[in-house]
Amino acid sequence: MVVNKILVIINDIYYMMKLNILWILFTLRGGIIFGVIPATLTVFGCIRNRLRNQYEGKVYVEFKEGYHDIFKESLPITMGFVVLALVVFFETALINGAGQQDFILQMVLKATRMLLVMTGIFLFPVYVHFDLHGSKIWLQPFLFLFINPLQAIVTVIMACVVSLLYMTNPLLVLFLGLSLPAYFLMGMMLKRFDRLQERIAYIGNDHLTQS
Template sequence: MGGWDRFNSIVFVMLKLAYMNILWIFFTILGLVGFGFFPATVSLFTVARKWLMGEEPLPIFHTFWHTYKKEFLKSNGFAIIFTVIGYVLYYDFTFVGMNSGKLTFLVPVLVLILIAYVITLLFFFPVYVHFDLSFWKTLKQTLLIALTSPLEAVQIALAGVLIYGAVNLLPGILPFFTGSVLSMIVMWISLKAFGKIEKKKGSESFPEQHEKSL
């Protein structure tokens, strides 16, 4: 019976992950992809955070829908900022590449900016759903946490690489276990990073946790 219970538990977890992933894809498409990706991903990370923090029962669809509606405009504001910065970086690297003989000295600076951009993006969704911060403070806190958590940033990047490799080996898992599994791993790693920073700084100087009313 113990083995059967464990099997049922594993199957139940897999079904929840598949359901989360399908909802993530559905809500991304609902926002015409471009306007749906950030709010759908925020919703996905909200569910992942609640699950990891032991909030039961967890109404997955209700949490998704409520968060998607509530955070649609604000999260898309961040999407615009990240998109613009990404485009500017792409343009800068292209421009330097076309004038490599004259502007080579700019490459190290651009690489450092790119690294800061990538690790900030890696931690953005966990910070967004975990802390109750204003628009600009969210970006500032995300950057600070990213820069002070290099080990966790590497772990998140490795998780992304492993999932990418798994998708290449088993393309059939793409609509069921990509975003949901990655969100759970990233949120778990990020919660550890938040805990370490909280211990170093003290709870008084650390932002309040973000609690959404359902």
Template sequence: MGGWDRFHTIVFVMLKLAYMNILWIFFTLLGLVGFGFFPATVSLFTIGRKWLMGEEPLPIFHTFWHTYKREFIKSNGFSLIFIVIGYVLYYDFTFVGMNSGKLTFLVPVLVLILIAYIITLLFFFPVYVHFDLTFWKTLKQTLLIAWTSPFEAFQIVLACGLLYGAVNLLPGIVPFFTGSVLSMIVMWISLKAFEKIEKKKGSHPISEQHEKSL
């Protein structure tokens, strides 16, 4: 019976992750990708946070749809900022590539900026769904946590690499487990980072913030 219970639990978790991933893809497409990606990802991380914090039973579709509608405009405001920064980085890499003989010395700098950009983007969603902050304080908190959590940042990058390898080996998992699995891992690592910073710095900067209720 113990083995059957474990099997039942594993199957239930896999089905739940697959359902979350399908909803993520659907709502991203619903927003024509460009306007749907950030609110759909915020919704995905919201469910992941609630799951990891033991808020069960959780109505997945209702929570996803409610969060998607509520955070659509605000999350797309952040999306615009990340898109602009990403475009500037893309332009800089292109420009340096076209003038590689003269500007090669800029490549390490741009690579470091790109890594910082990716890490900040990955930490953004956990910070956004966990804390009830204003627009600019959300960006400030994200940058602060990203720069003060190098070990957790390394874990997140490693998780992305492992997931990328799994997708290459089993491309059929893309519609079912990519976004949902990565969001759960990133959220779990981020919660550990929040807890560590709170213990290290006391009431500043984490415990002064109110957890978001979505």
């Protein structure tokens, strides 16, 4: 039993390593700016398929097909992330420029920045699971922050732990950089999606496979 669990963990780590290398390669293939979002969405989609046991082929084939399928439809999302990054940068500049007497302003700006960042993080697992269009692409992840406050807190803690791990072992960034936190986040969110599925008649299919 213990040996089997160890083998499963080793297999998962090997899978995440392959996935992260593919993420890097396809991000570069898209010219970084236009490649990082579809590549990241594909990572979450592949992880979802693995956790759902919906794909048994080679990782490269699955990733390549998923990346090509989602590339065009992800362009508006890429633009949205560019705007999001500019807003976060602008808010950070305002926070740094605000004096100590502007404590309330600083708190409001920091809270808004946190909501924006968390919305961007939640977008990936939500987008590959639900069939979203238009404003719902951003509205749904934002609402999930309030529907799932515990998941949001756990996500922040997980990000801190992973960041500390990568700071002490920088080489891990190359092999597990995105895939490690994505694996934990997608697994956590799928459990929540399953509970919601029992209450909601229709929640849609993901973009990379049919549920």
